[in-house]
């Protein structure tokens with residue numbers, strides 16, 4: 001029975017796998033024992049499919065105790081603003097202890113939440129244990145909440161709550177059992193007057209003044225959170241029904257105006273659309289330039305010019321690789337580029353027509369993940385491209401095969417890129433455009449050094465540059 005409920009709720013409302021559900025079912029099965037043993041109220045909550053809310057899938061109340069909850073809470077939606085501990089454990093996979101937490105039902109409890117994990121260490125639910133806090137005075141707990149009944153103003157002033165609620169940005173609105181307005185803090189009053197275009201609002205039916213709140217009031221749940229868009233305003237409305245024994249039912253609304261936040265979000269979204277569009281255009285334009293060069297090459301040209309054109313093509317492709325990587329990202333303003341992936345891309349797009357060679361190109365990240373901004377990535381792309389091209393072009397003359405090795409190391413906050421080959425080695429090198437490009441980029445853009453390390457066979461070039469604020473290293 002318990003297991004069946006867990007299964008049904010999980011299937012209907014969550015994205016958990018059958019295996020995950022099974023783990024929760026086992027736990028739900030033993031929940032009563034835990035509750036009796038620790039003499040506390042136990043629950044299992046799971047995250048809802050699309051939203052950030054959670055749902056109660058199992059509960060157990062200790063035998064023989066005075067009931068903390070009048071009704072079963074299975075199937076109830078749990079909102080983050082009311083149960084922060086639940087969501088903390090969910091996100092961080094850690095235990096959370098909250099003393100004197102106010103539950104969604106308006107009861108003060110000591111609450112302990114631990115994450116429930118599957119074999120892959122993913123949090124699939126949380127186990128909650130609650131013990132009611134026995135209040136020292138009879139006017140504890142729920143009373144604290146309902147100081148604004150009857151003689152609303154007096155009590156607000158006496159308790160000091162009046163001052164606090166006056167300062168709140170949130171709008172507080174309290175209505176009696178027939179939905180008449182009995183209290184509103186200044187920002188609440190402002191909202192009501194502004195939206196209803198009436199000044200004299202006290203003691204009037206709130207739902208006549210603000211008809212859009214009807215859906216919130218009609219909701220049966222005692223606690224309900226709702227986002228409304230009305231007259232170009234975005235509001236988050238929290239409704240809390242305050243039940244007290246032998247007393248009428250009052251409703252407290254806590255309303256947050258999040259119009260500005262939503263506008264900012266939209267602006268940011270627009271901005272990232274524009275950025276993405278610009279990246280697209282840059283990439284497309286680079287590809288057009290490359291196509292024009294290819295066209296020129298096909299139309300025929302002196303043999304000695306061919307290799308210069310190919311080198312130019314490769315330079316364009318390596319810049320374009322940076323944009324290709326950025327464009328695969330989900331967030332357009334995230335322009336971080338993983339330079340090992342970038343190197344792989346450059347190697348795979350390099351034009352090798354000129355060289356009839358069988359080359360093994362080995363990339364060794366050494367477990368490093370090096371991430372940098374697109375600006376730095378363009379420089380690194382061009383440098384790596386020049387070095388690999390040099391090996392291809394000069395190292396293996398008269399040979400049929402060879403090895404080129406690109407290695408990344410990180411030491412003492414310096415990144416080193418080693419490009420080495422087992423070719424003929426440098427013989428009276430004459431610096432030309434390639435070397436000039438490398439030197440310029442390494443010193444000016446990367447603030448680093450470029451040098452050749454002597455070796456017996458072949459050539460070994462090293463570029464090193466400081467990690468700095470724009471480069472991030474991750475151990476993989």
Ligand SMILES: Nc1ncnc2c1ncn2[C@@H]1O[C@H](COP(=O)(O)OP(=O)(O)O)[C@@H](O)[C@H]1O
Nearest residue numbers: 390391394395425426429430431432434435459
């Ligand atoms: N891996 C290498 N193996 C052998 N010689 C190289 C290597 N890299 C560079 N060189 C030498 O250094 C010279 C300068 O390189 P570079 O400035 O890139 O000019 P380019 O590649 O246009 O000739 C090359 O002409 C070549 O003689």
Ligand SMILES: [Mg+2]
Nearest residue numbers: 386390434435
């Ligand atoms: Mg060169």
